[in-house]
Amino acid sequence: MYLVKDKNTLSAKAADVKYDSSQGGAHIIPDVLYPAWSGLLTENTGHTFTDSSASAHAITSTTNAHHSGAIKKIGSTSLSLNKGLANTGSDHLYFGANNTDFQFGTGDFTIEFWFNVREFNPTGASFQTWVGPSSVSWGTSNGFHCLTIGATPKAKFSIVLNSSAVVLTGTTTIVKDTWYHYAAVRIGTSLKLYLNGAQEATATVSGTHGHGNDNAGRPITIGSRQNHATNLTFDQFSDVNVDEVRIVKGLGVYTGAFTAPTTALTTTWSVGTNIAANSTASNVKFLLHSDNGGNVGAYGTEQADGRKYYYTDIKGSKPIKDPRIGSHFGSQRHTLDSLQLLEQETATHGSNVYSVDGREWCRGAGNVGVDNDSNDNRLRLKDTATTTFLEVTGFFSDASFLHYSHANKSIRYTLDGATENSTDFGATSSAGSPLGGRYVSVGSLVNLGLGASLGIHTIKFRRTGSSNHLEFYGIELIAQDTTSTATKSKIQIPSQNVVSYGKKFTVSGTPHYNPFATKGDDSASTIPNNTTGDSVGTGWAGATSAYWDSSLDTATSLGLGAWESGGNYYRPVNGGRVVKWVDSTGIIKTSVNMMPPEAHAIEGYGGTGAGTCLATGTHNWSTQYLPQFGNKIVGSAVGADDCSSDNTGNWENTGAAAISFDTDHYEITNTSDSTTSRLTSLSVTAGKFYKISAQFKNGTASSIGIAGYFYDGVTAQVGQAVATDGSFTYLTWVFKSTNTSSAGKLGVNVNPTGASPSVNIEMKNFTIYEVEDPSIQAEVAKTFDIHEFGNGAANGGTGAALADTTMLTATDDAVAYVMDDGLTSFSSALCDKGDSVGISILNGNHYFTFVGTGFSYDTGRTVTHGGTDDYQYFIDGVSILDQDGTGSYTAGNNHMCQNLPYGTHIFRIEANGAADTDAHQVKDVTFYQPKMPPIPEDAVVIADYMLMADFVPQTAAGTEKISKGVRKVNCSRDIFYDETDGDAFGFVVDTSLSEGFNIFLTGGADSGTSMKMRIPSFGTNYLPRGFQSDSRVAMYIGDSAQADGVTTRDNSASQGAYQHLTTSLAPGVYNFGGNAVAGTNGSTTSFDIATPIHTSSHYQAFETPFLHELVGGDRNMEQTNLVVTPDGKTWDEVTRNTSYIGNIVHKPGSNGSYGEDVLVIMDDRRGTMETVYDPCIQKDFACAYDRDICLRDGEYVIHTTSVGYNGATVGGVSRIYINGLHRKQGTTGAGGYAMSSIISVVQLKRGDYVQVKGQWHANHVLNAYWIDRI
Secondary structure (H helix, E strand, O other): OEOOOOOOOEEEEEEEOOOOHHHOOOEEEOOEEEEEEOOEOOHHHOOOOOEOOOOOOOOEEEOOOEEEOOOOOOOOOEEEEOOOOOOOOOOEEEEOOOOHHHOOEOOOEEEEEEEEEEEOOOOOOOEEEEEEOOOOOOOOOOOEEEEEEOOOOEEEEEEEEOOEEEEEEEEEEOOOOOEEEEEEEEEOOEEEEEEOOEEEEEEEOOOOEOOOOOOOOOOEEEOOEEOOOOOOOEEOOOEEEEEEEEEEEOOOOEOOOOOOOOOOOOOOEOOEOOEOOEOOHHHEEEEEOOOOOEOOOOOOOOOOOOOEEEEEOOOOOOOEEOOOOOOEOEEEEEEOOOEEEOHHHHHHHOOOEEEEOOEOOEEEEOOEEEEEEOOEEEEEEOOOOOOOEEEEEEEEOEEEEEEOOOOOOOEEEEEOOOOOOOOOEOOOOEEOOOOOOOOOOOOEEEEOOOOOOOEEEEEEEEEOOOOOOEEEEEEEEEEOOOOOOOHHHEOEEEEEEEEEOOEEEEEEEOOEOOOOOOOOOOOHHHOOOOOOOOOOOOOOEEOOHHHOOOOEEHHHOEOHHHHEEOOEEEOOOOOEEEEEEEOOOOOEEEEEEEOOOOOOEOOOOOOEOOOOOOOHHHOOHHHOOOOHHHOOEEEEEEEEEOOOOOOHHHEEEOOOEEEEEEOOEEEEEEOOOOEEEEEEEEEEOOOOEEEEEEEEEEOOOOOOEEEEEEEOOOOEEEOOOEEOOOOOEEEEEEEEOOOOEEEEEEEEEEOOOOOOOOEEEEEEEEEEEEEOOHHHHEEEEEEEEHHHOOOHHHHOOOOOOOOOHHHOOOOOEEEEEEOOOOOOEEEEEEEEOOOOOOEEEOOEEEEEEEEEOEEEEEOOOOEEOOOOOEEEEEEOOEEEEEEOOOOEEOOOEEEEEOOOOOEEEEEEEEEEOOOHHHOEEEOEEEEEEEOOOOOOOOOEEEEEEEEOOOOEOOOOOOOOOOOEOEEEEEOOOEOEEEOOOOOOOEEEEOOOOOOOEEEEEEOOOOOOOOOEEEEEEEEOEEEEEEOOOOEOOEEEEOOEEOOOOOOOOOOOOOOEOOOOOOOOOOOEEEEEEEEOOOOOEEEEOEEEEEOOEEEOOOOOOEEOOOEEEOOOOOOOOOOOOOEOOOOOOEHHHHHEOOOOOOOEEEEOEOOOOEOOOOEOOOOEOOOEOOOOOOEOEEOOEEEOOOOEEEOOOEEEEEEEEEEEEOOOOOOOOOEEEEOOEEEEEOOOOOOOEEEEEEEEEEEEOOOOEEEEEOOEOOOHHHOEEEEEEO
16 A cells, blocks of 8 residues: 655655666765864965955964854954953954054044954953054053943043044943944044944044054054053953954045945945945055855855865864764764874864764863763863863754753853853752762753754853863754744754665655654644644544555555554554655655554453554553454464353363353353363463453453463463453453463453452353464564673662662662663662572562563573462553462563553562572563564665654553653653752662652742752653652743642652643753752652654663763664665764774772682772772673673683782682683782783673682782673
């Protein structure tokens, strides 16, 4: 089924339709951006100044006076002058010393120019000069000055006539960052001062001006004055941009109010309104244009030389790849972890220039450095000099930065070389992250609110905090066209060249991010959707597929069949994956993989199945619906009984259950607790999936719980119970068989809860089918070893308040850990180290939080539960499996749920009666996401992202419950905490919460100014999740209180989230947050952000020299994996040089001393080892207390060096063990201090583990252990 062709918003033209084998595989062809230092297209012209008058005076420039394309009035540049931090010497020009051209005598003259003050002189300075030779205050110097004077700056003109100063003072208060036209005019005895063409002051004068007749012989200066005592010594510098300077002798150009010129000044001109004509070019004694090859228009637009440019303040910069490839929408985070010196740029620029993490588009200059300590890895700006900065070039309209918040850790920014912003961002008195000192990021996110048009921009960050280094963890660049409500929802596909199907095309377009949000004719107003202000969760249905986006390619899409029913086409509301690609004719196509209407679990989950799509507003996991088409049937029925005749002899009953035939249905009676009626002698196969389906209705009692029952000869599984009603309704459960058997028994469990035991229900059309693996639409997003939820001794080890899985011993412990993405977490009420490969899950609740559509885990070994054990499994608060003491789990991947709505989910294991000897175990956990649609192999991909499920807010209480279509931000990461009212935040570890942590806020006298939290995010709504027994925070966006539908905030509030914005917003960046309510303790465990889309590579790690780091944060659409070379290299590969990283993948440290035959506990895992500045490295191995578990198959070299001290006895011996077996050891040494070293080459598979024994000295300098990847 193909739809109508593309509309104007998806345009393409064939640039070369003939096949060209040299083009290679399908790829995008990035353009090139050339550096425009200070906005100049040719850097070496920036300091050249020319007098365009007939006099052609030689102009001398000093320091860094230069043309700048950043701030300009007329033409492509203006003259940029900087007065210096201490006003003790800086940029200026001078010319015309002792020159009669500037001796006006008693005649007429005009001095005019444009000026823009960037910064006024420091407090106490009386004036600053724009144009003039000397100070008029001494009276005998025959000069003139165009300047500002006083605390309230006014334009002034001073001139000495007959050794007496005449001063004109304007009426307009000069403000910074504003262009003004200045003109001083003498006509006869009338002297006038004009500003922007309006007369500001006048005086009647007489006498002679004789500049240059005094013995100093001073020149004319621009940007300073010449000191009156010493020739060519200057002071009173300006911080100003000047343009179009003209000095006319013998003619008063302006005779009255006039229109200030907006084009370049000339040496001759015609008469105009109150403008005297000039036909004699020699009357113009000086004319300075600043139109010296600057970038015209927006950066990234083609200039007259055919090139495109980016702004930079770094001399010697090189061309970079144009970031306008693929598609752009929303926010993209980049972490900042390391610096690499750029020798060429350093030599040209005059101070050190560094690449940040090998990126060509992100650089630091001046006094910058990196730290890697207990507050994690970060970049530092070490001083406040204007020469120390971070410069980032990209395609964006707004930006945020992630920094170590502190009262004196603030920044200012400059965009495209314009005037530096005057706001100190991040300077608010604030609390540090609750995880400070624990070797993870303690950054707080702050939005800049640039208000820029979407385009190529360069942003420069400079530290302004006086007493502390500015510490950057990362930046977020936001790409969104905010010119209208409609464009806020449009993906931007900049014009770009691509090779698809061996042909070259130019493509561009601005489609909606959701291919189902509008009709094919783009008339969004005719179809409700929650991105344009309609109520959340609404959808639509149409009689034709034209209600889907015109670019949709159904032949290469997955999951769309589930959204067609009864001749209607429904809008998918559970999210999925969206891929945009270019077909063989140059047309942009869209392929999708949409999650089914009622996403489902696969280990026994029940619900109604009406056979048609239900109302789209109910497509929420928590509604517990499961239509029959949720799983595709494979083959014929495994078992069936339509119940229309008496075949009850094929059934068996357990306990007090009885089954009987009545007319056209069966009746199942239960007179005690939970019992089962089941078909017997059924064949099932290990690893296959089976769907039990039947119609049920009330019998003698109403609302009786019914659950599917599945026994495969080894394991019994009971599905989620669903209540009957007064009419026959389909109920369906899906199970995965753990065993191959011909003695399977499948049926129904009546009254599984055991309440009101004497019941009777009716049943029809019982069937059992093998069904397609529900994970067929899924791919693995990431598999984590359970020991990756931690970072060694940084969290205190066993028994500590923040214990994690890495340091678990045989002692039972509670753990909580949030990964670097600030979303993925594990919280456990009680667990221990388990066997050699996993951890044991003991009594209590155990939570895994992840983003995706499915979850599975590997026990690592066969687990047989004891008779008193009871394990229940939940997803987002919905029970999916109840396994009692008869159950067992084999080693391998156990799918627990799949095809969930795309977003954040919480998986809970509830253990009751679990003992250490037979406890459930977790070795690996796997998160799933929608797999990529099967687009043609020869097609180039220009976008690949996840469409979030429609936002449906969770209103029920419960720590494991979560709204649909949200990105969770744990309270321990990214959030900016503000303590301006003097109270203190309280941080609590609570493993009864799915987040594991909780933040308390003490309310001040006024909720509007009390303690607050903020998290800038690209989204449409948000929920602050609260904790039980404490009040909720008040919802704020920035400093504006928001309606959230909550009328009571008291100590009776249940845990979980229920407050949210009552009206969703258009997609955009908002400073979401919460304030403490006056007089109460507010609490927050996380913020759940409703965001339109999310990256398709959330769990793809970013490699640093020290970690495979989960970037996390606000990531929507990114270009990292788009192919941009004929040989298949990605954008990240061609714009980032990773040669600096090296081959060491694991280098931990130990803080203890160990004997010769004792396992060494390597408890330093991140940051730097305590006694020496030696960075830890942890990439391909996970810490499991006394062993390192391999995470990646490969060949490795293991190095150990140990030094022990045993007095006069034999020294230390270093030993390496692989999977518990002694692999290699060093030689013994003499008495005293002795060294033992080993190098061992090994082939390891995921799950293998390495241990080290040997006398180990507590001083890191004396020991070493690291692993290289070959």
